[in-house]
Amino acid sequence: MSGKIDHNWLQSFYCVYQCNSFVGASDQLGIPSSNISRHISLLEKQLGTRLFERSTRKIFVTEAGIQLYERTRHLTTALGEAFDDIKSNNSTVSGHLKLLTPDIPVLAETLTSFAVRYPSVSISCDTSLDSRLTLQDGFDVILSFNRGQLADKNWIATKVASWKSAVVASPELIEKVGLPNSINELSKRPCITTTTALNGTPWKFHSEKNDAPITLSVNSNFKVNSGSIAKQAAIAGLGFAILAEQVCEREIRDSKLQVIHLDKKPLELDLYAYYSTRTLQPPKIAALLEHLKGINVKANVSEPQPQIS
Numbered sequence: 001m002s003g004k005i006d007h008n009w010l011q012s013f014y015c016v017y018q019c020n021s022f023v024g025a026s027d028q029l030g031i032p033s034s035n036i037s038r039h040i041s042l043l044e045k046q047l048g049t050r051l052f053e054r055s056t057r058k059i060f061v062t063e064a065g066i067q068l069y070e071r072t073r074h075l076t077t078a079l080g081e082a083f084d085d086i087k088s089n090n091s092t093v094s095g096h097l098k099l100l101t102p103d104i105p106v107l108a109e110t111l112t113s114f115a116v117r118y119p120s121v122s123i124s125c126d127t128s129l130d131s132r133l134t135l136q137d138g139f140d141v142i143l144s145f146n147r148g149q150l151a152d153k154n155w156i157a158t159k160v161a162s163w164k165s166a167v168v169a170s171p172e173l174i175e176k177v178g179l180p181n182s183i184n185e186l187s188k189r190p191c192i193t194t195t196t197a198l199n200g201t202p203w204k205f206h207s208e209k210n211d212a213p214i215t216l217s218v219n220s221n222f223k224v225n226s227g228s229i230a231k232q233a234a235i236a237g238l239g240f241a242i243l244a245e246q247v248c249e250r251e252i253r254d255s256k257l258q259v260i261h262l263d264k265k266p267l268e269l270d271l272y273a274y275y276s277t278r279t280l281q282p283p284k285i286a287a288l289l290e291h292l293k294g295i296n297v298k299a300n301v302s303e304p305q306p307q308i309s
Helices: 007-019 020-028 033-049 064-087 104-117 169-175 228-237 245-253 283-292
Strands: 050-052 059-061 095-100 121-126 143-147 156-163 167-171 190-194 203-205 212-218 219-222 240-244 269-275
Touching: 007 020, 007 033, 007 064, 020 033, 059 064, 095 283, 104 121, 104 283, 143 190, 143 283, 156 283, 167 169, 190 228, 219 228, 228 240, 228 245, 240 245, 269 283
Parallel strands: 095 121, 095 143, 190 219, 190 240
Antiparallel strands: 050 059, 143 269, 156 269, 167 240, 203 212
8 A cells, every 4th residue: 555655645744744734834845735735635545544634724633643643754754864865975975986997007196196085985996907897897987998999888988098109119129120111011020919909919000081090900929918018028029019108218218119100100098987877977986087187198107908898
């Protein structure tokens, strides 16, 4: 029977009981007294008993009315308090935030400063490179690197930072295999690639003809998920590498690596934040996304790449 009782009927009943007046309840709830009267009548019909006795001048609460009020009022009060608590919690930056993020210094600094700024947020960071992990595994936000157009996913993606990239190689490797002048020539040289890219080999370059990037398949016997390892491998002469320029500024300055100028420029390394929805977004996620806009793109960055699947 309780499932057939409208909450508005009970709200009108409690207000009439407390005000001892239909008109007073109407003023307090801000609805016409005719609505109040209709709610009480429907509630009485559903319960099969009178809750109020009406006269031309006064109303009297019946025994059934007193019983209904005393036995249910605390439930409604608790429900109202629960609603208020939920609304209050959802208007402050607090709660638990579960993240999947690359293990790089610039994100360590950014997430640490976020935690200092919002001490009411507890944070769990997973730096796993398991490409099968997704938002469906309970993560609130996944931070992931990407070059070029994103694959079509069921999640919302926001670009939070971008780093200019370069193709680099050691002077020893260039002397050994020759200096490529085009991406076609580069495809025939040994390269260092990511294990999580499609088939482990495609590199992406800007196209002058349209917005779609040029995808280049390269030869690779050394595949990694770390910009730091890729840089060391490039210094050792294991292959050409495509890296964020900040990763290898010192090595280029010290002539351990050389920038390769080709007919096409590599796409930038973009950092994206993936999350589930734009609407009714918890304040903790909105605050994190805003905080991520302050990432120092001039800071050193490497390229482990947890993927969205």
